[in-house]
Amino acid sequence: MVTSSPNEGEEKEGPVIRDKRRIDPETGEVRVQAGGSPAPEAPADGGDGDGKAEQGGEEVAELRRQLAERLADLQRLKAEYDNYRKRVERDRVAVREQALGQVLSELLPVLDDIGRARDHDELTGGFKSVAESLEAITGKLGLVRYGEKGEPFDPTVHEALMHSLSADVTETSVVDVLQPGYRIGERILRAARVAVADPDPEAGSDEPADEPDGPDAESGE
Known part of the structure; x- marks a missing residue:
């Protein structure tokens, strides 16, 4: 006797595939949903999609504006810091020169004595060694001696005590x-x-005049 299985005669169910496309690929018509209404359409141009894009563009523009403001602030702060650093360095150099000037000004009479002794050949022996050491030290500190015969007169660095024509x-x-x-x-x-000298405007006017040529000059007529 042949017995049948309880599931015999029944079709086995496979995977169910449902096509949810809004447009029927065969007819090109809009499919009607089970409730009788067409499937919802995607938002047309100018709908919510454009609104979100416009809102995103405004946010990007605002971020760019804020970034430009922050960049301008940083550039301004950098310029102010650079000016401050230059001013501090300039003031530091000025204070150093002022302090050195006050000290070295007290040594100028000593340097004058050394110069006079050198001009009279009196700079000899131990005095010569001390004098040269002092001049070397003041030179390292930036002290410069100037003033030479024959150089153009400059009222900003020269003080004229004597004046003449030459x-x-x-x-x-x-x-x-x-x-x-x-x-x-x-x-x-x-x-x-x-002591300074100006060009003599009458220099050369004392030269004798050229004697005329000819017999009249010889006779004195």
Whole structure:
């Protein structure tokens, strides 16, 4: 006797595939849902999609504006810091030169004595060694001696104590240095005291005139 299985004669169920596409690929018609209404359409142009895009664009523009403001603030702060750093460095150099100037100004009479002794060949022995050491130290500190015969007269660095006319110069020049000048950098500690000479406007007017040629000149007529 043949017995049948309880499931015999029944079809086995496979996977169920439901096509949820809104447009029927065969007819091209809009499919009607089970309730009788067409499937909802995607939002048309100008709907919620464009609204969100417009809102996103406004947010990006606002972020760019804030970024530009922060960048401008950073650039302004950097410029202010650079100016402050330069001002501090300039003030530091000025304070250093001022302090050195006050100290070295007290040594100028000693340097003058050394210079006079050298001019009279009295700078000898131990005094010479001390003098040269002192001049070397002041030179390392930035002290510069200036003022030479023959250089053009400059009222900003020279003090004219004597004045004369000379046919040997073509411009106002230093003809003698009575006391040398000293400076540190651009700071003048003491102007050079000098004698100056201007070109003599009558130089050359005393030359004898050329004698006329011819028999009249020889006879004196």
